[in-house]
Amino acid sequence: MTYLYAFLFAGAVCLIGQVILDNTKLTPGHVTSLFVIVGAFLDIFNIYDKFVLWAGGGALVPITSFGHLLIHGALDKAQEYGIMGLAMGMFDLTASGITAAIIIAFFITLIFKPKN
Amino acid sequence: MQQTKYCKLVNKYKPQEERLFNMAKAFLIGGVLGIIGHSLWQLYCVVLAMGEKEAAIVTTITLIFIASLLTGLGFFDSWVKFARAGLIIPITGFAHAMTSTALEHKQEGFVTGIGSNIFKLSGSVILYGVLSAYVFGLIRLLIFGG
Numbered sequence: 027m028t029y030l031y032a033f034l035f036a037g038a039v040c041l042i043g044q045v046i047l048d049n050t051k052l053t054p055g056h057v058t059s060l061f062v063i064v065g066a067f068l069d070i071f072n073i074y075d076k077f078v079l080w081a082g083g084g085a086l087v088p089i090t091s092f093g094h095l096l097i098h099g100a101l102d103k104a105q106e107y108g109i110m111g112l113a114m115g116m117f118d119l120t121a122s123g124i125t126a127a128i129i130i131a132f133f134i135t136l137i138f139k140p141k142n
Numbered sequence: 143m144q145q146t147k148y149c150k151l152v153n154k155y156k157p158q159e160e161r162l163f164n165m166a167k168a169f170l171i172g173g174v175l176g177i178i179g180h181s182l183w184q185l186y187c188v189v190l191a192m193g194e195k196e197a198a199i200v201t202t203i204t205l206i207f208i209a210s211l212l213t214g215l216g217f218f219d220s221w222v223k224f225a226r227a228g229l230i231i232p233i234t235g236f237a238h239a240m241t242s243t244a245l246e247h248k249q250e251g252f253v254t255g256i257g258s259n260i261f262k263l264s265g266s267v268i269l270y271g272v273l274s275a276y277v278f279g280l281i282r283l284l285i286f287g288g
């Protein structure tokens with residue numbers, strides 16, 4: 027059943043993104059930034075946590091999960107160190123994804139030639 | 143007269159249908175990516191006996207790797223043009239933005255080319271992600287106690 031929910035959730039998020047792209051002058055950069063903010067906002071009230079429980083990997087694939095992971099890393103450290111912890115733990119959960127993206131992008135760039 | 147009427151009618155309905163088609167594409171492709179993400183997550187959990195958190199991390203890295211590789215091979219640009227939000231909103235869009243801008247400016251050298259352009263498009267995601275997570279985290283910490 028989770029597979030169906032994963033399909034519906036990830037599809038719905040992309041659908042909302044497409045509607046925004048088609049009906050406004052916002053570029054893909056605007057929309058992805060907006061979605062990250064929405065992902066972080068929803069976790070003030072633990073809403074995105076419920077989406078992850080409900081849709082599993084389907085909730086981890088859209089960029090909204092990046093905001094969700096940022097705020098949870100920050101809050102986990104904040105439990106221990108207070109307001110300072112927000113800055114200390116900000117990248118705790120997303121560090122692996124960002125590091126992997128940087129390293130992979132760099133080596134792919136070295137190996138391949140640009141199209142034109 | 144008939145021709146102008148016809149043109150008006152066409153212009154009235156053409157964008158509408160295109161929009162519906164775009165929406166359907168984004169929903170289906172995004173949904174399939176969601177299923178792939180969940181399948182990979184389950185696969186890593188069960189087959190490689192990873193914990194849920196590690197498996198989620200490896201799933202993200204797998205998707206980033208595939209998207210970057212396909213960008214390097216040159217397929218991904220046309221796929222993104224076709225699928226639009228279906229490939230931009232998932233984490234594949236983030237990887238694609240980094241790899242494609244880095245590739246585009248490769249000839250300008252390691253520092254001024256790759257180094258200063260790799261975050262050209264994806265930098266805003268990190269900036270506003272960190273900014274919003276900090277502000278919302280502060281709100282949650284002060285009001286709900288973390």
